[in-house]
Amino acid sequence: xxxxxxxxxxxxxxxxxxxxxxxxxxxxSRCSMKFSVFVPPGYEKKNSKKYPILYWLSGLTCNEDNxxxxxxxxxxxxxxxxxxxxxxxxxxxxxxxGEDDSWDLGTGAxxxxxxxxxxxxxxxxYSYITQELWEVVNSNFNVDPSRAGIFxxxxxxxxxxxxxxxxxxxxxxxxxxxxxxxxxxxxxGKKSLGAYLGTDNQEAxxxxxxxxxxxxxxxxxxxxxxxxxxxxxxxxxxxxxxxxAKVGNARVKVELRMQDGYDHSYFFISTFINxxxxxxxxxxKA
Amino acid sequence: xxxxxxxxxxxxxxxxxxxxxxxxxxxxSRCSMKFSVFVPPGYEKKNSKKYPILYWLSGLTCNEDNxxxxxxxxxxxxxxxxxxxxxxxxxxxxxxxGEDDSWDLGTGAxxxxxxxxxxxxxxxxYSYITQELWEVVNSNFNVDPSRAGIFxxxxxxxxxxxxxxxxxxxxxxxxxxxxxxxxxxxxxGKKSLGAYLGTDNQEAxxxxxxxxxxxxxxxxxxxxxxxxxxxxxxxxxxxxxxxxAKVGNARVKVELRMQDGYDHSYFFISTFINxxxxxxxxxxKA
Numbered sequence: 233x234x235x236x237x238x239x240x241x242x243x244x245x246x247x248x249x250x251x252x253x254x255x256x257x258x259x260x261s262r263c264s265m266k267f268s269v270f271v272p273p274g275y276e277k278k279n280s281k282k283y284p285i286l287y288w289l290s291g292l293t294c295n296e297d298n299x300x301x302x303x304x305x306x307x308x309x310x311x312x313x314x315x316x317x318x319x320x321x322x323x324x325x326x327x328x329x330g331e332d333d334s335w336d337l338g339t340g341a342x343x344x345x346x347x348x349x350x351x352x353x354x355x356x357x358y359s360y361i362t363q364e365l366w367e368v369v370n371s372n373f374n375v376d377p378s379r380a381g382i383f384x385x386x387x388x389x390x391x392x393x394x395x396x397x398x399x400x401x402x403x404x405x406x407x408x409x410x411x412x413x414x415x416x417x418x419x420x421g422k423k424s425l426g427a428y429l430g431t432d433n434q435e436a437x438x439x440x441x442x443x444x445x446x447x448x449x450x451x452x453x454x455x456x457x458x459x460x461x462x463x464x465x466x467x468x469x470x471x472x473x474x475x476x477a478k479v480g481n482a483r484v485k486v487e488l489r490m491q492d493g494y495d496h497s498y499f500f501i502s503t504f505i506n507x508x509x510x511x512x513x514x515x516x517k518a
Numbered sequence: 519x520x521x522x523x524x525x526x527x528x529x530x531x532x533x534x535x536x537x538x539x540x541x542x543x544x545x546x547s548r549c550s551m552k553f554s555v556f557v558p559p560g561y562e563k564k565n566s567k568k569y570p571i572l573y574w575l576s577g578l579t580c581n582e583d584n585x586x587x588x589x590x591x592x593x594x595x596x597x598x599x600x601x602x603x604x605x606x607x608x609x610x611x612x613x614x615x616g617e618d619d620s621w622d623l624g625t626g627a628x629x630x631x632x633x634x635x636x637x638x639x640x641x642x643x644y645s646y647i648t649q650e651l652w653e654v655v656n657s658n659f660n661v662d663p664s665r666a667g668i669f670x671x672x673x674x675x676x677x678x679x680x681x682x683x684x685x686x687x688x689x690x691x692x693x694x695x696x697x698x699x700x701x702x703x704x705x706x707g708k709k710s711l712g713a714y715l716g717t718d719n720q721e722a723x724x725x726x727x728x729x730x731x732x733x734x735x736x737x738x739x740x741x742x743x744x745x746x747x748x749x750x751x752x753x754x755x756x757x758x759x760x761x762x763a764k765v766g767n768a769r770v771k772v773e774l775r776m777q778d779g780y781d782h783s784y785f786f787i788s789t790f791i792n793x794x795x796x797x798x799x800x801x802x803k804a
């Protein structure tokens with residue numbers, strides 16, 4: 233049975249609602265995991281109204297704070313009446329050799345995969361997001377699991393597309409900012425997938441690759457909104473965002489918007505966050 | 519002659535405009551000083567239109583980044599066509615004994631005063647803001663110095679009220695979030711003013727005290743917008759914000775809004791930033 237007890241760490245009023253940080257024991261992650269939640273004005277844990285919910289997956293080096301502090305969008309979330317959850321991006325403090333040696337592997341860089349290499353025991357961010365956190369949130373918040381969406385940035389954009397399309401019964405709307413579109417074919421992806429999944433069977437990497445997951449997708453029809461800055465230094469070598477727009481699977485359409493002059497920072501995200509919130513709200517009937 | 523050469527450190531597109539960070543040699547501060555600027559969409563250094571300008575003064579521990587990353591408001595600045603400048607909060611790296619020992623004195627805590635105690639030579643944030651930075655900005659940006667406003671948060675709210683009212687010819691609009699309203703009578707203020715100005719002549723502290731400056735104010739009529747969260751842990755002992763609303767000088771009216779349940783964080787600022795930008799825009803005819 234999934235653990236459901238959560239402990240409140242901090243709470244700040246924002247845009248009429250609250251940003252609240254929690255931690256909980258995560259058997260899957262072998263540590264305590266933190267997440268932040270925005271609840272809109274008037275939110276009560278127990279009342280008849282159930283709120284639509286959005287999951288935001290952050291990028292490399294981030295934790296549960298980055299979106300809440302830098303992305304903006306809280307006025308819009310308040311207006312739309314949506315609950316938004318920001319998990320951390322990896323387990324922390326597991327004591328694995330090398331976990332803190334580089335910013336693109338280990339701590340802060342879980343890559344939203346379930347590690348199969350024994351060394352990374354506890355790095356199960358794919359199942360943490362799609363199962364454990366899903367249960368923790370549904371059992372602790374007044375949300376409607378039938379109206380859930382997922383989105384994210386960079387590593388988290390990759391995580392959102394993969395998690396969303398592999399679980400269309402859970403996530404009814406998907407969008408991404410500057411996702412790592414084809415990790416099996418870029419340096420960040422090869423490093424992470426090689427470490428967490430091993431290099432012997434690279435076929436096994438494909439279930440964690442947005443482009444490959446989109447090719448294989450045969451669920452209900454989906455349109456995914458993707459924003460990408462043209463001045464993003466990671467675009468060409470790492471993100472290769474255009475690849476998700478070229479898959480050609482009729483069941484999953486990508487609305488790719490190349491945003492002139494924007495880079496990879498949260499300044500880019502904050503500029504277009506309201507568009508994404510509106511996109512999800514329409515799909516989730518928020 | 520004031521130094522005017524500035525060097526661009528970084529640039530990110532945001533809300534159709536740009537967040538740009540600069541540094542410049544500051545003889546007054548005895549070091550290189552950084553500041554960030556938001557320029558709205560269409561801003562060009564050389565064209566016929568001159569932009570109104572806002573100065574944001576940050577609080578203890580902050581630097582030139584905090585407002586840009588966390589306060590929001592850039593969509594509104596873009597809409598209003600205002601240039602906004604965020605300076606750092608102190609000189610850095612002067613090698614003064616104890617400058618990095620505490621978060622509320624020295625580095626990140628210049629308190630917007632000109633130090634008279636020899637030890638703090640270089641800590642001249644009052645003159646840095648109102649003279650040196652003023653010149654640097656006016657000579658490097660396409661702004662209209664006759665339409666300048668100033669605002670800030672906490673220590674920066676104090677700095678904005680003091681700088682604004684002591685220089686009404688420069689700053690035509692003033693507002694504050696949770697200002698340190700009466701530093702001569704609170705622990706943060708006594709510590710800073712005592713260190714930078716010495717404790718022998720505490721009368722000299724009054725020119726850096728919002729409440730005292732308001733009492734003595736005899737310039738053109740001003741209305742100052744002040745927002746204060748009721749759940750701000752610093753309100754009672756440090757900020758004492760209600761004091762600026764009780765001065766009773768007919769020339770300077772304070773519109774104090776007590777915001778129910780908000781704390782001292784940037785979540786509070788981001789909630790009400792657009793109100794402040796609208797307030798300044800009206801005064802500056804932006």
